[in-house]
Amino acid sequence: MKITSEEEMLAFGEEFAKNLSSNVIELVGDVGAGKTTFTRGLAKGLGIKEPITSPSFTISKTYALKNGGNLIHYDFYRLNDPGIMLDDLAENLKTNKNIIVVEWGESIKNLLPKNHTVINIKYNDDDTRSVEL
Numbered sequence: 001m002k003i004t005s006e007e008e009m010l011a012f013g014e015e016f017a018k019n020l021s022s023n024v025i026e027l028v029g030d031v032g033a034g035k036t037t038f039t040r041g042l043a044k045g046l047g048i049k050e051p052i053t054s055p056s057f058t059i060s061k062t063y064a065l066k067n068g069g070n071l072i073h074y075d076f077y078r079l080n081d082p083g084i085m086l087d088d089l090a091e092n093l094k095t096n097k098n099i100i101v102v103e104w105g106e107s108i109k110n111l112l113p114k115n116h117t118v119i120n121i122k123y124n125d126d127d128t129r130s131v132e133l
Contacts, residue, residue, distance in 0.1 A: 003121075003129040009034045012131065013041020022117045024093065024100045029121035031077075034129050035103050038121065039073055046071055046099065055103075059085050069097025077104040086111065 003009050016038075025042075027035040040052040048063045048071060055061040055075040063071040072092050076085070090111060092098050105112065122130040 001131050003034065003131055006034075006037055009037045009129065010041035010044070013038040013043075014045035015041075017042045017045025020099070022113075022115055023096060023098060024102070024113055024116035026102045026105045026112060026116055026118045027121065028105075028118060029129075030123055033121040033123045035121060036073075038119065039101050042099075042101065043071055060088065065097065065099065067097050069095060069099065071099045071101070073101045073103075074105075075103040076107050 001012075003012060027038060029035055036052070036054040043052045043063060047066055050063060052063070052073070053061065055073050056077055059076070060072060060074045063073075065071055070092075074085070074089060086108060089100070089102075089108060092100060093111070093113070102108070102112065117133065120130075120132040122132075124130055
């Protein structure tokens with residue numbers, strides 16, 4: 001699909017939350033492609049009211065869900081070796097109530113379940129985004 005604005009990316013994330021088929025989502029795309037914007041929309045669709053920000057410097061951010069689980073947003077961009085964050089991710093994957101979003105997941109790919117959702121977001125020259133599931 002083609003996304004033409006930030007508002008459309010937020011709406012896509014919000015709608016995606018209503019139809020989750022997997023509790024693990026891997027977002028693939030360059031810096032500035034819209035991965036965190038998608039996650040903000042997803043969080044809104046999941047009923048999260050607090051502001052969603054990029055976990056680029058903190059590696060992960062956790063937001064409480066109404067079902068007792070959490071939305072956990074990981075960003076492995078700055079980590080060549082995920083180290084202790086690998087253990088954190090493995091622990092959070094054990095709880096089906098958690099929704100896990102992973103950006104820059106190449107270093108932890110073998111830990112993600114085979115049936116996880118992959119969303120590719122490509123920044124186009126005309127400032128639109130191409131999104132592929």
